[in-house]
Amino acid sequence: MLVSSRKRLLIVGHGMAATRLVRDLEEKSPGQFAITIVGDEKLGGYNRVLLSSLLAGESDEAALAMQDRSWYRQHDIQLIAGDAVCSIELDTQSATTESGRKLNWDYLVLATGSRAARLPIPGTDLDGVMTLRTLQEAKQLIARSRDAGNPESDKNAVVVGGGLLGLEAACALQARGMQVTVVHNESWPMNRQLDGEAGELLRRTLQQRGIGFNPEANCVRFEADATGETVSALLLADGRRLPCTTAVMALGIIPEVSLARQLDLVVERAIVVDKWLQTSDERVFALGECCQIESEMFGLVAPIYQQADILSAVLLYKATTGTERISPDVDNHASVLPHYQRQPLPTRLKVSGVDVFSAGMLASPDNSAPLRSMAMRDGRTGHYRRLWWRGSQLVGAVMFGDIGDSSHYLRMIEDGCKADSNPATLLAPSSRAAS
Ligand SMILES: Cc1cc2nc3c(=O)[nH]c(=O)nc-3n(C[C@H](O)[C@H](O)[C@H](O)COP(=O)(O)OP(=O)(O)OC[C@H]3O[C@@H](n4cnc5c(N)ncnc54)[C@H](O)[C@@H]3O)c2cc1C
Known part of the structure; x- marks a missing residue:
């Protein structure tokens, strides 16, 4: 029987970080690892950034693909889609998926991204109260906006959060014919990226487009319609009741760190890695939105692609040299391997005409x-x-x-x-x- 000498690389999460990592690995040294990627979404490795454009009707589902399925086959990469890794053991270097698959690994990469944050108020479990993080959610939002036969009042949407994602969602739903109101807890939209004057110009532009903007507003609860199951309004702390049949919570992201906690890796707000993407266990790495480097957290793809480039170099170096841990104390490591460097990140709103x-x-x-x-x-x-x-x-x-x-x-x-x-x-x- 032939036993493969290739190291087994298991990647948990098939998002943008994982897709970029395998692409970098195969470009740098094709076939070096026996790679398995497990993703809990049915369509793995798609361009999440384009979900706002998909919702706005400016791009289609085919445009989301980052890598053809045939590419994975050609590179002998095992893809497991629509299944989640639910437990990992460090002692036996194995993992188990929800469907019961057992997977063994030599190196493990956690690329589990983030989940969308939800408001801690009553009513978020009502039908129609949603987030925009996955393709499935974008498709559900498109379906809700398509209720052509219904009266206008049935096409009201509330977006909670006037940051980048909230504004993109608001403009997209408005482009699909919904009456949209944004609820924001600060004085102006995109307050983290804009000064007050630019924020005011943006607010006026949104209002000219017919999008309502409620600054300094606090949410109390989502209310149900007569069925008791579907959202009908959002109640604000000042007593205003905003009618809606769809509500999108765009409040930021929470790194998905549950597996890392299970493994007793060092986790603060996200999985702590060094500038070579190594966790506290030298066989386990993390990249993308689930990791933090010093105090820096990630929510944009540019730094994540930088991480993928570094991690591919690190994995190849470790596999070919047998090095256990890349260390700043070893001169050779710092000179032959790239490491993560913080960069100023530009922000652009993906709304046509704004x-x-x-x-x-x-x-x-x-x-x-x-x-x-x-x-x-x-x-x-x-x-x-x-x-x-x-x-x-x-x-x-x-x-x-x-x-x-x-x-x-x-x-x-x-x-x-x-x-x-x-x-x-x-x-x-x-x-x-x-x-
Ligand atoms: C609507 C929208 C618009 C955006 N626009 C921009 C933009 O304009 N510019 C920009 O730079 N960034 C943008 N972003 C952010 C960007 O998409 C993310 O930074 C990037 O996708 C993060 O990649 P990731 O691989 O770390 O996480 P993800 O892409 O979230 O991938 C992680 C994957 O792992 C899966 N997973 C989690 N746990 C498990 C498990 N136990 N088992 C199996 N699978 C698991 C998740 O379901 C997910 O599929 C946008 C995001 C959204 C939602």
Whole structure:
């Protein structure tokens, strides 16, 4: 009997991080590992970022695929879809799925992502109260918005959360013909990424599109219709009752760490990994939204793709050299292996016709050296931009309307280069041509 000498790599979770990891591994050293990926969603490895566009009717399901099924077959990768890993044993290096499959591994990667946060109020279990995290949920929301025969009042949607995801969901549901109201617990939408002035411009644009916006609102409970099963309204703390037959909670994400806790790995807000994606057990790794590096948590794909690139290099290095733990104390490791480096992350709202950009710092993390800022606004076009400096270094940018210079500002922030020119010159549209 032939016994394969390939190391067995088990990846739990088939989301964007896992898909990128296997692609990187196969590009760097095809066939090095006997890979199994287990994902609890039926369609594994799809582009979750496009769910807002799918909901808005701007892309279709076929566009979500990140990798053909045939690619996995060609690379001899075992895919298990629609089944969850429910327990893992470190002693026997094995895992069991809900359907009873037993899987053995030499290296284990946790790529379990996040779950959508839910409001801790009564009524979230009513039919029609949803989150937008999975393809299945996006399809359910599309189906709910399609109730063409119903009267207008039956097409009211409430979106709780005026961050990026909430606004994308609100605009998408509105594009599908629903009457949408956003409920937000802060003063302006996207308050984490925008200053008050840009937030106010965004709020006005949403309202001009017919989307209601309720700032500084607190939710009390979802109420049921006469059947007692389906949502009919959201009650706010100030007594207002917002009628709805669909409610989307877009409140952020909670890293999925239950398996890591079961394994007694070090977990804080997410699974703690070092800059080489190693957990507290040298055979187990984590990447994507389920992990944290120092205090940094993840909710965008750019840093997750950086992690996949690093982890593929680390796994290949460990498998070929027999190294147990990559360590900062070993000179060789630091020089031959890439490691995770924090980057300023740009934010763009994926809503057609609403151009918003934000990157870097808008406030000083400590109050020791407050940032300086300067804004430019064009009352005629409604365009606005504000830049932030620490000393002479550009550290943050917010743009609303004309975002043509966003890549230029992002590069300056990323490179940490000094903005020597006059701030007013840098603020002027297309300053890159002049500087
Ligand atoms: C609507 C929407 C729009 C977004 N837009 C953007 C954007 O514009 N830009 C951007 O950068 N990011 C965006 N994001 C965020 C981005 O999609 C995530 O950062 C990325 O998908 C995280 O990848 P991941 O692999 O860590 O997690 P996920 O993609 O969530 O994958 C984890 C997978 O593991 C599965 N899983 C969990 N536990 C188990 C288990 N025990 N067994 C088996 N499977 C399990 C989960 O069900 C899931 O399928 C958006 C997200 C959403 C929902």
